[in-house]
Amino acid sequence: MTEPNEPLLEVRDLTKHFSGRRGTIRAVQGVSFDIAAGETLALVGESGSGKSTVARLVLRLIEATSGEVRFRGSDVLAARGAELRALRRQMQIVFQDPYASLDPSMRVDAVVCEPLDIHGIGSRHERQAAVATLLERVGLDPAMGRRHPRQFSGGQRQRIAIARAIALDPALVICDEPVSALDVSIQAQVLNVLRQLQDDLGLAYLFISHDMAVVRHVADRVAVMYLGYILETAACEQLFAAPRHPYTLSLLSAVPHPDPEVERGRERIVLKGDLPSPLSPPSGCPFRTRCWKSQDICAEAMPPQVATPDGHAVACYFPEGT
Amino acid sequence: MAETPLLEVRGLRTRFATEAGDVVAVDGVSFDVERGQRFGIVGESGSGKSATLWSLVGLVDPPGSVTADRVAFEGADMMAMDSEALRQLRGARIGFVMQDPLAALSPVFRVGEQIAETIRCHERVSRKDARARAIELLGSVGIPDPVSRVDDYPHELSGGMRQRVGIAIALSCNPSLVIADEPTTALDVTIQAQVLDVLYTLSEERGLAVLIVTHDLGVISRFADSVAVMYAGRIVEQGSVAQLLREPRHPYTEALLVSQPRLDTERRRELSAIPGAPPDLVRRISGCAFAPRCHRTNGRQQCLEEAPLLRRFGSDHLVACHFAEEGDGIAPTPEGRASR
Numbered sequence: 001m002t003e004p005n006e007p008l009l010e011v012r013d014l015t016k017h018f019s020g021r022r023g024t025i026r027a028v029q030g031v032s033f034d035i036a037a038g039e040t041l042a043l044v045g046e047s048g049s050g051k052s053t054v055a056r057l058v059l060r061l062i063e064a065t066s067g068e069v070r071f072r073g074s075d076v077l078a079a080r081g082a083e084l085r086a087l088r089r090q091m092q093i094v095f096q097d098p099y100a101s102l103d104p105s106m107r108v109d110a111v112v113c114e115p116l117d118i119h120g121i122g123s124r125h126e127r128q129a130a131v132a133t134l135l136e137r138v139g140l141d142p143a144m145g146r147r148h149p150r151q152f153s154g155g156q157r158q159r160i161a162i163a164r165a166i167a168l169d170p171a172l173v174i175c176d177e178p179v180s181a182l183d184v185s186i187q188a189q190v191l192n193v194l195r196q197l198q199d200d201l202g203l204a205y206l207f208i209s210h211d212m213a214v215v216r217h218v219a220d221r222v223a224v225m226y227l228g229y230i231l232e233t234a235a236c237e238q239l240f241a242a243p244r245h246p247y248t249l250s251l252l253s254a255v256p257h258p259d260p261e262v263e264r265g266r267e268r269i270v271l272k273g274d275l276p277s278p279l280s281p282p283s284g285c286p287f288r289t290r291c292w293k294s295q296d297i298c299a300e301a302m303p304p305q306v307a308t309p310d311g312h313a314v315a316c317y318f319p320e321g322t
Numbered sequence: 323m324a325e326t327p328l329l330e331v332r333g334l335r336t337r338f339a340t341e342a343g344d345v346v347a348v349d350g351v352s353f354d355v356e357r358g359q360r361f362g363i364v365g366e367s368g369s370g371k372s373a374t375l376w377s378l379v380g381l382v383d384p385p386g387s388v389t390a391d392r393v394a395f396e397g398a399d400m401m402a403m404d405s406e407a408l409r410q411l412r413g414a415r416i417g418f419v420m421q422d423p424l425a426a427l428s429p430v431f432r433v434g435e436q437i438a439e440t441i442r443c444h445e446r447v448s449r450k451d452a453r454a455r456a457i458e459l460l461g462s463v464g465i466p467d468p469v470s471r472v473d474d475y476p477h478e479l480s481g482g483m484r485q486r487v488g489i490a491i492a493l494s495c496n497p498s499l500v501i502a503d504e505p506t507t508a509l510d511v512t513i514q515a516q517v518l519d520v521l522y523t524l525s526e527e528r529g530l531a532v533l534i535v536t537h538d539l540g541v542i543s544r545f546a547d548s549v550a551v552m553y554a555g556r557i558v559e560q561g562s563v564a565q566l567l568r569e570p571r572h573p574y575t576e577a578l579l580v581s582q583p584r585l586d587t588e589r590r591r592e593l594s595a596i597p598g599a600p601p602d603l604v605r606r607i608s609g610c611a612f613a614p615r616c617h618r619t620n621g622r623q624q625c626l627e628e629a630p631l632l633r634r635f636g637s638d639h640l641v642a643c644h645f646a647e648e649g650d651g652i653a654p655t656p657e658g659r660a661s662r
Binding site: 154192217259261 | 367466480482483510512513514519541542544567568577578579581583589592596597598615
């Protein structure tokens, strides 16, 4: 059992470098965070920020260069064989594209049952009953289990992927851009299902997204990533009400508001320039090449994370609100 | 006598023959784009928004077919033009920006050559002058150091820079209309903001009309003057952006506005999801295509039997709903929007 104060997932100094002919891509650069049981931590960032790589490292779908991942105290990166399989039962993932993540040749009930089969859980009859319950949990009629994925809409397919992810009763589900591939009118269905499951089952989520409005809606805490670094971590309400890193500020500013009067009345920060290549990231703070506050010191070394007593951490020499 | 609209579209219809039967992707769409206007078409996948654009610029190939009562550009009937006349119009008077700039650009030519090629296709200018114009265009779309960038290949540029090149090509012959299909969808949010600003500024400075297609109401809110909402191949609501996004009357527009989390709505509340999914366009829909998902229909027979036509509310607000009067014309406020 988890100790009351022990986090469900602890990630410390997680680093991943990919080496190739063109050089080394520093995809994840010493990332640290905790997730408590039942909590949603959102990793938010643009392409190349390393957020999806973090998800794959935590699940050991790829191997870390260095760092530490602990799940309920046990060392995930060192686990092998039966121990790793047992850990993976506890940690599941929902991918972005439900058109790619579900086997088109399998019936939906078989898709959802597969994790139970692999881990040899229950009798055949018990598994059938479990699949029916799982489909109901995500708002699908169990009778639809006889159909194939192609007969379902994108939103329904993503709910099937979620049913499969919760089949083994995990404590943590990693959601990698779970609504990004879906139409706007469908996203809400999936977000509602994820929230309901969290309330019912006490799931913790590592929620990876580039969409600030979606993140604000689902997260308890938010970590903002840029070029492999976490630049700011805070409770969700705090981050959105009083962002401290200039990058967070510019991300929020870039989201257009659907009310034209609000949208055209507000002041916006439009960043200059592009995301640097992770093949040749800037020295010091990765954001300095686009930052309007940048000074000489920013080029010298990555600013250390400084946290307030309430856990609002920011890695910036010149944060907002000081 | 009112001024002739820059682009006049009446009864546009696009079908694709498939094994399962004809798909009517665009089902009788009509709208005008005025000179200098930024006109948005918003809808989800399968709504027909991109098919509308592709039909207008003649990019629909068999098994697709396009018919229309009238498509006129600067008063000239495009349906009556031969392919050579259309070719002269496209690229010169009408620029086109695609969603994916990597697919739109040739990987084996330098970006400057690709811009110059477009210019030389339509105008008699020397290579040297075309190159000079390419450099000038790259500068005007905000590419830093255009004199050296002009010799880059597309793969040497970031996604945002490539889309700027795409815009430069669309602008290369001083068009009066640019048609843009989800021009910022493939880009990161901070880059999306930059690219939209570039398009907006160029449109203001040059009096350029832009017909933009997007799935993102935020993009419409930031960028467009007028907007048409498409669903299942038809325009269901149309009007000024201020009116349509603040005082929607069609239940689909209302539902789209409230189903999305925003930066100022209550966190973690139950989102009012739109049930079901958009219809399969192979089947003929009798009645209103949105009826099976509609919160307003209440099972009323008329919605199932009779396709609603666009009706006028106020000066320029059009709504295709039998019960549009029941929309109170007030933007739906998700409960708890003010505070938690």
